[in-house]
Amino acid sequence: MNAPARPAPGVVRSYEFPVVHRHALANGLRLVVAPMPRLPLVSVLALVDAGAATEAAGLEGIATLTARALSEGAAGMDGATLTARFEALGTVFEGSADWDSSVARVTVTRSRLDAAFPLFAEVLRGATFPEADVARKRDERLVELQQQLAEPRGLADERFSGFLYSATDRYARDLAGTARSIARMNAAALRGFHAAHYGPRATTLFFVGDVTPEEASALAEREFGRWSGGTKPASMAAPSAASAVRRVVIVEKADAPQSELRVGHIGVPRGHPGYLPIVVMNGILGGLFSSRINLNLREKHAFTYGASSLFDWRRGPGPFLVSTAVKSEVTDRALTEILREINGMRAAPPEASEVALATDYLAGVFPIRYETTNAVAGALAGATMFGLPEDWFSTYRTRMRAVTAAQVHEAAQAHLDPTRLLALAVGDATVIEGPLAALGLAPVELHSSEHDPAEA
Amino acid sequence: MRIPATQDTLPNGLRVVLAEDHATPVVCVNLWYHVGSANEREGRTGFAHLFEHMLFQGSAQVAANEHFELVQRAGGTLNGSTWLDRTNYFETLPSHQLELALWLEADRMARLLPAMTQEKLDTQRDVVKNERRWSVDNQPYGTWWERLPALCFPPTHPFHHSLIGSMEHLTAASLDDVAGFFRTYYTPDNAVLTICGDFDPAEARAMVARHFGEIPRGAGKPPLPDVSLPPTFGEWRRDVAEDAVVASRLFLAFRIPPAGSTDWYTASLLGAVLGTGEGSRLPKALVREQHLASDATAFTFDLSKGSDLLVCDVTARPGVEPARLEAAVVAEVDGLIRDGVTAAERERALALLETAWVSGLQSVGARADKLSQFATYQGDPSLVNEEPARHAAVTTEAMTAFARARLGEKNRASLLYVPRADASTEAA
Numbered sequence: 001m002n003a004p005a006r007p008a009p010g011v012v013r014s015y016e017f018p019v020v021h022r023h024a025l026a027n028g029l030r031l032v033v034a035p036m037p038r039l040p041l042v043s044v045l046a047l048v049d050a051g052a053a054t055e056a057a058g059l060e061g062i063a064t065l066t067a068r069a070l071s072e073g074a075a076g077m078d079g080a081t082l083t084a085r086f087e088a089l090g091t092v093f094e095g096s097a098d099w100d101s102s103v104a105r106v107t108v109t110r111s112r113l114d115a116a117f118p119l120f121a122e123v124l125r126g127a128t129f130p131e132a133d134v135a136r137k138r139d140e141r142l143v144e145l146q147q148q149l150a151e152p153r154g155l156a157d158e159r160f161s162g163f164l165y166s167a168t169d170r171y172a173r174d175l176a177g178t179a180r181s182i183a184r185m186n187a188a189a190l191r192g193f194h195a196a197h198y199g200p201r202a203t204t205l206f207f208v209g210d211v212t213p214e215e216a217s218a219l220a221e222r223e224f225g226r227w228s229g230g231t232k233p234a235s236m237a238a239p240s241a242a243s244a245v246r247r248v249v250i251v252e253k254a255d256a257p258q259s260e261l262r263v264g265h266i267g268v269p270r271g272h273p274g275y276l277p278i279v280v281m282n283g284i285l286g287g288l289f290s291s292r293i294n295l296n297l298r299e300k301h302a303f304t305y306g307a308s309s310l311f312d313w314r315r316g317p318g319p320f321l322v323s324t325a326v327k328s329e330v331t332d333r334a335l336t337e338i339l340r341e342i343n344g345m346r347a348a349p350p351e352a353s354e355v356a357l358a359t360d361y362l363a364g365v366f367p368i369r370y371e372t373t374n375a376v377a378g379a380l381a382g383a384t385m386f387g388l389p390e391d392w393f394s395t396y397r398t399r400m401r402a403v404t405a406a407q408v409h410e411a412a413q414a415h416l417d418p419t420r421l422l423a424l425a426v427g428d429a430t431v432i433e434g435p436l437a438a439l440g441l442a443p444v445e446l447h448s449s450e451h452d453p454a455e456a
Numbered sequence: 457m458r459i460p461a462t463q464d465t466l467p468n469g470l471r472v473v474l475a476e477d478h479a480t481p482v483v484c485v486n487l488w489y490h491v492g493s494a495n496e497r498e499g500r501t502g503f504a505h506l507f508e509h510m511l512f513q514g515s516a517q518v519a520a521n522e523h524f525e526l527v528q529r530a531g532g533t534l535n536g537s538t539w540l541d542r543t544n545y546f547e548t549l550p551s552h553q554l555e556l557a558l559w560l561e562a563d564r565m566a567r568l569l570p571a572m573t574q575e576k577l578d579t580q581r582d583v584v585k586n587e588r589r590w591s592v593d594n595q596p597y598g599t600w601w602e603r604l605p606a607l608c609f610p611p612t613h614p615f616h617h618s619l620i621g622s623m624e625h626l627t628a629a630s631l632d633d634v635a636g637f638f639r640t641y642y643t644p645d646n647a648v649l650t651i652c653g654d655f656d657p658a659e660a661r662a663m664v665a666r667h668f669g670e671i672p673r674g675a676g677k678p679p680l681p682d683v684s685l686p687p688t689f690g691e692w693r694r695d696v697a698e699d700a701v702v703a704s705r706l707f708l709a710f711r712i713p714p715a716g717s718t719d720w721y722t723a724s725l726l727g728a729v730l731g732t733g734e735g736s737r738l739p740k741a742l743v744r745e746q747h748l749a750s751d752a753t754a755f756t757f758d759l760s761k762g763s764d765l766l767v768c769d770v771t772a773r774p775g776v777e778p779a780r781l782e783a784a785v786v787a788e789v790d791g792l793i794r795d796g797v798t799a800a801e802r803e804r805a806l807a808l809l810e811t812a813w814v815s816g817l818q819s820v821g822a823r824a825d826k827l828s829q830f831a832t833y834q835g836d837p838s839l840v841n842e843e844p845a846r847h848a849a850v851t852t853e854a855m856t857a858f859a860r861a862r863l864g865e866k867n868r869a870s871l872l873y874v875p876r877a878d879a880s881t882e883a884a
Contacts, residue, residue, distance in 0.1 A: 003517055003567060004667055007555035009530070013481035013654065015550075038479045039457070041814050080744060083735040088800070090807030092733060109811055136747060143703070143750045143773050150702045152594055258589045290525045299521055302582030305590050325590045327582075357529050364531010368482050368548050372818040 015367045017393040018376055021213040029200035029224050032384070033216040034208045034376055040110035042209035043373035044117060046124050047381045050197035051100035052175050053236045053316055058184065059193075060170065061177015065137060066190045067095035067102045072133035075122040079133050082123065089116045093123060099175060099314045101385045102197070107374055110210045113219075121223035124203075127194055134187040141182050145174065152253060153325070155449060156260035156426040159251050162454040164266060164319055164422050169239040171316065172454035180455060199230015204384050209373040239316055241266050241420065242453070246442045249424045250433055251449055259331040259427030263338050264321030265420050270313040270386045276399060277407035278311060278415055283358035284408065285309050285345050285416075286322055290357060292341045297324060303334045311415075315386065320415070328428050332435035335423055339441075342416050349409035363397040457817065458841045461827050462657075468673045469645025472664055473827050473837045475652040477820065483653035484548040485557035486824035487565075488832045490648075491641035492541040493621075494614035494680055494761075502584065502621010503629055505538040507637050509580040511545065512536070516567035520576060523560055530556055533821075540605075540615050541680075541761055542832060548821045551654035555663050558651075562667035565647070568638055574631055581626055588620050596701040597873055604707050607695045607869050608765055614680050615759065643674025648831040652824035683762030687711065688867035695869075696778075698876045703750070704778040706785055707871040708768040710863050715760040716834050721846045722858045723756065727766050728805035729797055729855065730754040730788070735804060737788050738768060748776050748784050760833040778874045789863050796856035806848055813844050 018034040025031065052063045071086070071093040072079035086093050089112045095104050104124050108116045148154035158174060165172035173181070205224065207216035268278065279287075286293035286309025297307040303326040312318035322342075326334040370376050370393075383392050425432060429446055437444045447453075461475040493504045514520040527534045532549030547557040592598040602618045609616040649668065651660050689711055712723040731738045731754025738752035752770040759765070768789070772781040816822050831837040 002670070003563065004559060006517065006526075007559050007663075010552035010555065012550070012552050015481050039814055039817055041811075041818070080735070080740065083733075083740075084800075084804070087733045087735040087804045088807055090809075090811035092808075107811065107815060109814055112807075136744070139747070139773070140743075140750055146702045146774055147596070147750070147771075150596055150700070256594055258586070258594045260594075288528060290521065290528055295521065298583055299579065302579045303586070305583055305587040325586070325594070327586055327589065357525065360531055361528040364550050365533060366531075367480050367550065368531075368533055368819075368821075371480055371482070371820070372815070374815075 017370065018208070020380065020390070022390070023213070023217055025200065025221060025225055027200040027225065027227060029220070029227065030204040031217060031220050032204060032206045032380055033211065033213040034206070034380060035212060036208060036373055036376065037210045040210050041107065041373055042110060042113050042207060042211045043105065043107045043377040044120060045103060045105040045206040045377040045381055047204045047206065047384055048102040048198050049202040050097070050102045050193070052097055053099045053170055053314065055170060058181060059189065060173045060181040061141065062185060062189060062193050063097035063102050064176040065141060065182070065185055066193045067097045067104065069129055069134050069137045069190055070095040070104060070127040071123050072137065073128035073130045074126045078130065082119070085119055086116070091116055093120065097175070099316070099318070101381070103381065105377065113211065117219050118223055124198065125224070125227050129187045129190045129194065131187040134185070134190055138182055138185050141176060142179060144176070145179060145182070149449070152256060152258070152260045152426045155251060155253070156262050156424065159426070160262040160264070160321060160422070160424050161319065162452055163242060163247065163249050163424060164264070166240045166242050167454050167456070170236060171239045171318070172242070178452070178455060195229060197230055200224060200227045202230045204381070206377045206380050208377040208380070236316055239266065243422070244420060246420060247422050247445065248436055248442045249422065249445045249447060250429050250436065251424065251426045251447050252429045253426050253449060254428060256426070256428045257328060258325045259328050259425040259432055260325050261331065261334060261338070261423070261425050262321050262323055263335065263421055263423045264319050265417055265422060266317050267311045267320035268415055269315060269317050271315070274411055274414070277403050277411040279362065280355065280358045280403045281345065281408045281411040282309055282311055283362060284350050284354050285341060288358060288361060292344070293322060293338060296337050296341060297326070297334055301330070301333070301337065303327060303330045328431045331425055331427060331432040332439055335436065336439065339418060339421070342418055345412040346416055346418070349405040352405055355403065355405045355408055359401050359403050363400040366397055457814065459817065459823055459827065461837045463831060463837055466644065466665070466669060468669070468671055470668050470671070471648045471831055473648060473650040473831050474657050474660060475650065475823065475827055476655065476657060477652065478654045481551045481654045482548060482820055483551040483554045483651065483655050484546060484820040484824040485554070485561060486544065486546040486650040486652065486821070486828050487561050488648045488828040489543045489642055490541070490646050490832055491543055491677070492539050493617065493619040494541045495641065495677070496617070499625060500629060500633060501617045501625045502619070503625070503633060503637065504543060505619060505621065506580060506584050506626060506629055507634065508536050508538045508543050509584055510572065510577065510634055511564055511568065513576045513580065514571040515564040516570045517563050518560060518571070520571070526556060526560065532557070538619065540619065540759060544825065544828065546821060546824065554651070554655050554660065558663050558667045561649070562671065565642060565644065565668070566671045568642065569635055572631060572634055577629070577631055577634060581629060584620070585623060585626055588623070592620060597699060597705055599697065599699070600707055600871060600873070603695055603697060604709060604767070604869070604871050607693055607871055608709050608711065612681065613685070614683060640674065640677050644668060644671050645673045646677060648828045650824045650828045650831070650837070652827060653820035680761070685711065685763050687713070688862065689869060690866055692865050693869040695871045697871065697873050699873050701873055701875050703774040704772040704776060704781050704875065705873040706768070706770050706781050708785055708789070709869040709871070710766045710867050712756070712764050712766045712862060714762060714764050715756070715758045718846070719858065720764060722850045722854050723764070723766050723862070725802070725805050725847055725850045726797070726855045726858060727754040727756055728809060729801045730792065731768055732805060733808055737792065738770060738785065741788050742770060742784055746784060748772060748781060778872050782870060782872060793859045793863055797852045797859070799852055802850070802852050802855065809847055810844060
């Protein structure tokens with residue numbers, strides 16, 4: 001049997017990101033509509049400029065708790081009734097917060113939009129935050145935190161931020177708050193947060209799916225036209241690193257068969273002009289399956305099931321970090337290989353074929369990423385949150401393909417810094433401490449899993 | 457809303473499902489092999505999944521890891537997954553790259569073995585052992601996936617044993633095992649190939665014929681051991697697992713008819729009444745009202761051979777006694793049996809399923825996988841379109857009758873996780 005040779009690609013078919021219509025109501029609320037009429041489905045998303053990054057000290061987590069408790073009471077209905085109303089319409093009201101915004105969203109079938117949208121609006125505008133439900137949501141958040149810290153992955157992520165940022169920085173603490181800050185929350189605090197931050201001037205409303213700009217506009221005007229109140233939040237202070245030198249930290253987990261490794265440092269804000277070359281650089285380093293770090297740690301050495309790197313994009317400088325879980329006995333060797341790849345990225349420009357792999361992938365995968373109404377709504381919300389130009393998506397693929405090896409190399413030299421890396425391992429200290437110390441990177445600091453540097 | 461799909465069978469037995477949709481210039485190639493952990497021979501648990509890893513290690517014309525690289529260079533996404541009775545592989549690409557995916561899949565279906573080496577096997581064995589450490593051994597409650605099927609299926613049943621496999625059995629896997637498994641199960645007549653998205657059917661058929669047409673049919677596969685079981689457990693089975701966790705967690709399973717049967721749709725809708733959405737019975741009672749649990753859901757395993765499982769999965773708040781958790785979950789199930797399902801509960805569940813159904817049609821990858829699933833298990837991909845109607849045909853009376861017949865004490869299996877003494881002290 002003949003083996004057919006690798007086929008050449010066919011003719012490229014054109015792709016356009018959905019056309020975006022923008023409009024503002026008289027009260028300042030912005031409306032963004034992206035029709036995707038292929039299926040009878042509409043995603044509605046409200047982006048409120050009220051993120052965790054600007055929360056007051058001691059009230060960390062209030063943005064998340066407020067968003068989660070929105071649907072616990074509104075329009076004369078309690079939480080159970082509201083839940084039943086949304087679910088009878090085949091949807092779920094989702095409230096969440098990120099570092100730079102709060103988000104409420106529902107996805108409904110076309111025929112139920114007219115019934116679901118007023119309910120969505122009532123909850124967003126008029127949430128009442130009943131005391132008993134706020135207390136329950138607060139307790140559930142405390143449980144969530146306990147569960148997260150009992151998981152090696154969750155513990156590693158949590159402690160990495162804690163050791164990385166200066167203890168006074170908001171970024172040193174969990175997005176959704178700490179045990180200490182959450183315990184302080186009550187209905188009055190949430191009502192205050194909602195009244196101060198949720199309002200038309202701080203809100204952008206997105207409609208994506210089987211809906212016309214006219215329909216969306218009429219719905220928005222009817223339900224939000226007379227909404228008032230809410231102010232923009234204060235800006236955040238620039239975060240700073242807890243340490244200017246390299247650190248190696250072990251968070252003890254007795255008998256762990258694997259070490260959860262996190263290696264990185266403070267990165268750059270999303271608004272950085274070198275964003276695209278940094279994304280490509282990270283793709284080559286550890287962002288793709290075929291990246292240097294994954295091929296090294298997984299396919300060459302079989303230390304792990306997977307290893308990756310990311311820049312956590314926020315308005316402020318979020319972390320750059322490499323994440324992996326490796327067999328305990330090879331923790332030191334895995335760290336050495338990670339450092340080798342970071343140094344290698346800085347040492348010389350990447351091969352043209354590596355740059356092409358990353359840019360062709362990131363440009364090519366774009367239409368696949370945005371097949372769903374939810375994904376498009378989320379992407380448009382992100383663009384608004386970060387203040388990206390309106391043509392960001394329509395020009396993205398062209399700009400991505402223009403990134404050069406020289407730019408990638410420049411990004412690596414400017415934004416990877418092996419001299420101030422924090423290497424943190426959640427693992428069995430009796431197995432990994434000696435080998436990690438022997439690497440001579442920095443004195444090994446040993447901490448119990450209870451120790452939270454940001455709360456110490 | 458229907459997914460229009462055609463099914464043809466090549467002379468070598470490969471079934472080819474085509475589903476056109478030109479909304480976005482992307483296309484998915486999705487290949488199901490009708491083999492999973494159930495087909496493993498004794499002493500080789502985890503082999504089907506280890507084998508899935510080996511399929512990314514190259515074939516006659518594809519270097520190790522080049523499969524990933526070529527698809528990513530083409531702007532595509534890809535992966536594979538192993539289940540009890542099937543293994544799937546899929547690539548979603550810009551539509552002009554369709555033939556690349558077909559070529560990659562055909563090369564490994566026709567010519568995998570020339571590329572297999574001991575070194576590759578050793579590497580992937582270690583990768584999988586790390587996958588096991590990561591997902592099972594170093595993860596709170598991570599062993600549930602092994603313990604629940606072990607509790608619900610008898611030791612001789614092909615669904616009884618671990619899918620990820622034991623370290624010992626992974627160590628024992630040899631290149632001969634790879635060759636034997638490949639020749640027996642990775643044959644065109646044991647596979648369904650679905651192409652979904654933006655393509656021209658005539659062109660696609662020609663490509664499929666070019667790349668798959670000459671691959672020889674297999675010699676047949678050994679039959680699975682008997683999967684038939686009595687309709688219920690006949691008892692209340694129990695397993696208690698101490699683990700390094702901060703809170704108790706209960707998996708309460710019921711044996712139900714296999715996926716695809718009329719009664720399965722009844723069970724599936726009943727599962728949604730119990731545990732889909734915060735307004736369903738378990739989260740409403742245990743999370744919202746009684747403050748005993750932090751999370752409560754219900755799901756089916758979707759097994760289409762012999763019987764399936766409906767599972768309630770409820771995580772307690774820390775400090776809640778395991779016995780109290782179990783009593784509270786059981787009280788909800790008993791309440792359902794006693795009082796029956798209401799019309800509002802049925803409507804709520806159907807509405808949520810309808811939105812999920814339409815949402816699931818949005819991506820070519822999800823659609824392609826559904827088509828392969830129905831072609832593999834039911835013989836006809838178009839049957840996927842009957843799903844909403846089959847759920848909608850379930851009456852409240854049928855659900856109540858099913859609950860009374862199948863959710864009672866003689867058809868329950870409890871897997872209860874309890875915090876180890878030291879772990880629970882830590883949490884306090």
